[in-house]
Amino acid sequence: MKNLTEETQSTTEIFKGNVIALEIDTVRLPNGETATREIIRHPGAVAILAITTDKKMVFVEQYRKPVGAILFEIPAGKIDAGETNPLVTAKRELEEETDYRAEKWQRLTALYTAPGFADEVIHIYEATKLTIASNALKLDDDEFLNVHLLSLDEAKQLIGSQKIVDAKTVFAIQHFELNYNNY
Structure with a gap:
């Protein structure tokens, strides 16, 4: 070798x-x-496949300046300084971006987003047994988004129309589809 x-x-x-x-x-x-x-x-990030009791996935819709388009993605965010456990970040991001809390968390994987030129790793979690936290999003001052609950078919249609184009979200949808009967 x-x-x-x-x-x-x-x-x-x-x-x-x-x-x-x-x-x-x-x-x-x-x-x-x-x-x-x-x-x-990059300090790393988290992403959350949040699933409701009626088998809908939680998505955020937002404008992404680097690609110049409005995209649908699973909730995600950067690991902040001092957050040594990615699960802490995942819980914070889910509530800030969607106003959901989850009773059950499972780590799915960690992926390098572009290992040819970046060291960013994204930790992907599954969140279930969701409840509404406060009826108020806690977005950053420069963050604007809409929250959507989508079925598997609706999410797959958004892949087809190129409204979902990022790897973490496509991975999450595939995971959901493969495990659909377990939810």
Whole structure:
């Protein structure tokens, strides 16, 4: 088996913002040559497949500036400083974005969103036995969204019309479909 590891020789920070940082690493390749790698550093995120008692999934609809479109996604958010357990973040995000709380939580997986250039990992949870928290969303000042409850068929139609296009949400819908009879 060939050694595939790249050894970092140096790192230059190009940008550090509120959500991401951009670094350029000079690496030694397995063959001894050097190359550069542009890397986006991200603190990580969570996403929640929240399922109601009548087998509907909770979605948020929001404008996503990087793709210039209004999309439907499962609730999600960035892990904030000081949050060492992603489940804490998931519970906070579900309530802030949808006003739901869940009695039952299950970790489904963790996925790298774009490992070719970013270290962001997203922890995906399933939340069931939902209740309304306060009848008031707790959105960030720059966050605007609509909450929707969708059936499996409705969610699949939104995939077909390209209103659902992100990997975490497609994964969640597939998980829901595969486990539909267990809910």
